[in-house]
Amino acid sequence: MSYGNHKTCAALVLVLFLAANVVQAKGDDFNSVVKMIEQFYGVKHVGIPFLAKAGMGVARTAARIKGGEAKRIAEAGSIKLAVFEDQDFNGEFTKFRSTLNGALNQTWSPLVQTLSATDGEQVYIYLREAGDKFNVLVITIAQRDATVVQVNLSPKNLALLMKDPEGTGKAITEEATIIDQE
C-alpha cells in the first residue's frame, strides 16, 4: 500500500471514529442535561476538554490534594463534568424540575432531589445500572453557578450513596471539581 493510501485509510478511520463519537454524544443524557440547563436558564457551560483523559494519574492527584488519605468515590476515568460559572440561574425551579424529570425518567431513577427556594439551590441525583457498574448523575444549581457531574460508581460506593444520598452526592461533585482544578 502506498503512502497516499495509508493517509486515506487513516483519514477514513478518523472520520468514522469522530462520527461514532458524535452519535454517542447525541444519545448521551449528560450532554442533553447540559443543553437543557443552557436553554432553560440562557447560560453557557465552560468546556472541560481534558476530563476524558482522567485516569489513574488524576486519581492519585486527587488523593494527593486531599492529603493522600482521600477515598475516591467515582471510578477513575469515568467523570464527565460541565461547569457553569458566574451566570444567573433565575427561573422557576419547579418548572425546571418537571422538565428535567420528564427528560430523564425513562432511563434514570431520580434518587433524591433537594430544592431551596430561599437560597435558590437545587440538587438532583439520578442513577441507572450500566452492566455491573452504576452511572450516577449529580446536577447542582445555585444562584450563580452550576455543575453537572456524571460518574461510574462501584457497587460498594453506590451503597454509600444510597445510605446517604445528600452527603455522597455532594462528595461526588466536590471530587469532580477538585480533579477539574488540577
Next chain:
Amino acid sequence: MKTLCQTKLALPLIALVLIAASAVATSAQDSRLQLSSLDHLAAKASQTVDVNIDEKLIRIALKVFSDQDPEEREVKKVVAGIKGIYVKTFEFESDGQYTAADMETIRTQLRGPGWTRLVNVRSKKEGSLEVYLLMNGETVGGLAVLGSDVRELVVVNIVGPVDLEKLVKLEGQFGIPELDLEPAKSKTKNEQ
C-alpha cells in the same frame, strides 16, 4: 352443546370479570400515595427534599448492600420485599406556609379502604405525628407517616410489607429523616 350466544358472550364476560378482579386486587395492594399535590410548597420552602426509591432502586440496594457489613445486612433484611420508599420533607422559614388543605390532600388518600391510623400524636410544642398502615387482609401492604409542625412538613410512604419496627430501622437510611418514632410510640393513642 353450547349455543353460539353462550360461547361468544362467555369469553368477553370472563375477560371483564378478570379485568375487574385484577383492578380490585391492584387497588387493594396499592399503598403508593400521590404526593404531587404538595409540590407547589417547594416554591415557598427553605428546604425541600424529595426521595424516590422505587422497586428498581430497592433491587439495586439489595444487590449492592454487603452481607459482611452488619448495618447494611440489617437494612437488606428490612427492605427485602418492599416495593418503594418515598419521602417528601419541607422546611419553612416562617409559620403558616402550608395549609390544612395541603395536609388534607394526603389524609384523604389515607381514609381509603385498608388504611388504619396507628399513631396520632398532636402537640402544640412538637407538632403532630400520624402513622398509618395499609392492611391487605392479614398482611401489611404499606405504611405512611405524616409529620408536621408550624415550619415543617414530612410525608413518608413505604410501599410493601413494612411495620413500625422496620421503619425505625430505616430512619436515617435512604434519605428517610429521623422521625423520632420510638419516643412517639410511648405516647401512642390508638384511635381506630
